Amino acid sequence: MKYFYRFILVALIVTVIAVAFIPGVDDYIEQTFQQYVGRAAR
């Protein structure tokens, strides 16, 4: 499990950096989120 925790930690840091700084990633995340929320709200 120790390696899994490390993997998750690295994945979270990479996720934050990618969404915050790589152009287009934030828009992709928002688009995907919109699809799920739109379905759930109906």
Added chain:
Amino acid sequence: MKIAKNVIIVVLGLLLIPVTAVGTAAVKQRFADGPNRVFSGGRLVAGDLHTGPEPDWSFVKDIPTIEMQLVEPARSRRIWVAEAEGKLYVWSGYMSTAVGRLWKRWPVQAERDGRAVLRINGTRYERQLARITSGDVLDGISAAIGSKYPSETTRASVEAGEAWVFEAAPRN
């Protein structure tokens, strides 16, 4: 038992990745000049502030969405807009579902303080949102909405509280 616990930890850990991605994107958008899709943006800063006589709002028939910022709280979102009999209207659906009420908080905020700024085609307009809950005026608004969008907003749905409609009136 230990296997089950580890499976739960793995599932929760993996779920944390998309949750973090969504949270980061939402926080990032809060600092932007305007909204993007569903996440609220910050204050509408760019664009000339309209002054002078009331515009002919018929041009919004060709505009899919506009940006709208409430003065309090100063957050902006992208919404649909319609014009009926020379007046401008915005609305929110899903107001009778729990997810919808969590997702769409601006109508409740607008009912408390209706001061708003709209940005349309790069121009900002200071408006006052006034909720319309009933009346014959909803027939015209529903027709304008239905002719422009695949929307289920009708007079009946507005009067039932399923959709909240606001007139974006001039601010005095």
